[in-house]
Amino acid sequence: MTKKQGPEANVSKDEQVGFHKGALSTLAKEREEMVKIVQVVEQLMQMHIKALKDLGIDLEAQAKEAIKKTGAQPKKGNKGQLDELI
Numbered sequence: 001m002t003k004k005q006g007p008e009a010n011v012s013k014d015e016q017v018g019f020h021k022g023a024l025s026t027l028a029k030e031r032e033e034m035v036k037i038v039q040v041v042e043q044l045m046q047m048h049i050k051a052l053k054d055l056g057i058d059l060e061a062q063a064k065e066a067i068k069k070t071g072a073q074p075k076k077g078n079k080g081q082l083d084e085l086i
Helices: 013-054 059-070 079-085
Strands: none
Touching: 013 079
16 A cells, blocks of 8 residues: 555544544535435425416426427426426
């Protein structure tokens, strides 16, 4: 095994393990917060889609029509189609 050079050479293994565990803990919490943000955005988008539907504008029907006209392959789920229309 070769000797490490650079900043990690003077840091003990326990310190490195602690650093990486702390980083993973922080990143896991950040990911949880990001999921919450995505859920809120999704709820808001669904609210606006429903409001448009109540006003007589059906984005899903428009997306299907646009696919027929262009002959494009539909993406998985309706979200991609709706995003393209907006």
